[in-house]
Amino acid sequence: MRKVLAIAGRELRSYFVSPMAYVVLAFFLGICGLIFALTVTSPQAQADMTGMFHTMVFVALMMTPVITMGLLSQEQATGSIELLMTNPVRDVEVVLGKYLGAVALFVLVLIGSLEFPLTMSAFGDPDWMAILAGYLGVLLVGLAFIAIGLFASSIVANQIAAAVLGYVILLFFWLIGWLDMASEGVVGDIAKNISILENFQDFGKGIIDSRPIIFFISLTVFALFLSVRSLENKRTI
């Protein structure tokens, strides 16, 4: 575990050494803040975060491939992966370390976004349990997004390609929900069950159900597993 934390700590620090952490924070809080300002100043404004959480999930979709694109691809491009992988660390420890480093940045972003419900509570009486459920949902979505982005970064040695690949996979899980409306029967059911938006729906409303929790955790574990296999595969080339 110490080795995992060493890698995670290095990764988090490097986000703050480069402009990455600041750009991501500004981007996320800026867009969410804009939407927040527009909604709370409308005449029918309510102390309700449902819309905000959907915005946050959408911004997370745009943001996470940028956070994760360099995680493993940059190491491959600069050759520093040689030093990392000749140290007495398991491939799974490398993947988990990188993953936790990116997750830590995402959690910091979410902590920053607490300004929205706090502002709301100063002027109204929001349902804190619903907000908790919403944040749990956004966190689970973020965990899955980052795992998928990390997988993309493990496949290609080019950062931009890693980001694009990350977007492609995420958009697949995002857009497949539309099939639900277009087709009947099994296809529609499958599409509905693996759609990110469908699975997030309940959290936004303040409902915590086990099914979407299991969905997001499974997606995360699967993507991390593929990342480990991809890293192992890198050795044989």
Place this chain on the structure above:
Amino acid sequence: MIRCEGLTKYYGNHRAIADVDLSVGEGEIVGFLGPNAAGKTTTMRILTSFIPPSGGTATVAGHDVVTDSIESRRSIGYLPETSSLYKDMRVRQFLRFCAGLRGMGRAETKERMGYVLDTCGLEERAESIIGTLSLGYRQRVGLAQALLHDPPVLILDEPTVGLDPNQIIEVRNLIKGLAGDYTVMLSTHILPEAQMTCERVIIINHGRIIAEDTPEALTAQIREAETISITLAAPGERVERRLTDMPEVAAVRNQGNGVYHVDTSIGSEVRAEIAEMIVREGWGLLELRPVEMTLEDVFTQLTTREEGVE
């Protein structure tokens, strides 16, 4: 401490190394010598478990590099060929990160940090960002991380590449100072470097080991003539004939622009005589120096000989 048996590696259809057998004893400093693309880095990458072999086995400190790779990696300090350091980190920060990767405790890290910073002459640069350091200093950081966890085995891939002459001497002395305490395997394509630092030399070419001996024995065995290079300001027509007439001189080769290469028999010291003759003849001696035997010469010799046998 290091043992390879029948080590083979294919990259696709390209065979990088074939049937490499070698062993390095405890406390030995061994030079791994070969031209570029001979298979040095591939062999070292297999030993450090960066890539698996296609065939054969390798053990480091008694641990198989494939089946017991965490343990074998733990006993190795590795300096990769390209300085693959994190350029955005500070030197001390980077070394602390390496200590974390190797599971070193706080007290141990502190003690070893002081030692490696001192040994590698990095104390004044401990807070510098690695990306701003010169190539020489980066190489020292690479050495520092290799020494950090006090491993019994050091594998150094071209440790002096890219350094200026002063730094090369420093690094060589540093490596020599490690003799006895560590088992060192270092790769190089410079023969004099191997001669200066290593007790034993293993020569690899086209992925196969072609010779293995002490540097002295190896050069003596290969060298059939000593070559002297002379540069003349006003070479006369009779230069070649006059020189060839000397009993110790085997051959004279005109290299153009007044430069001649004179092959003399081993052990004969004729430089003074040649200089005297040149002055007497008034050819205007500009330069007279022995030609160091280069690795290329060794290879031509070794490979042509082998082919001759076959």
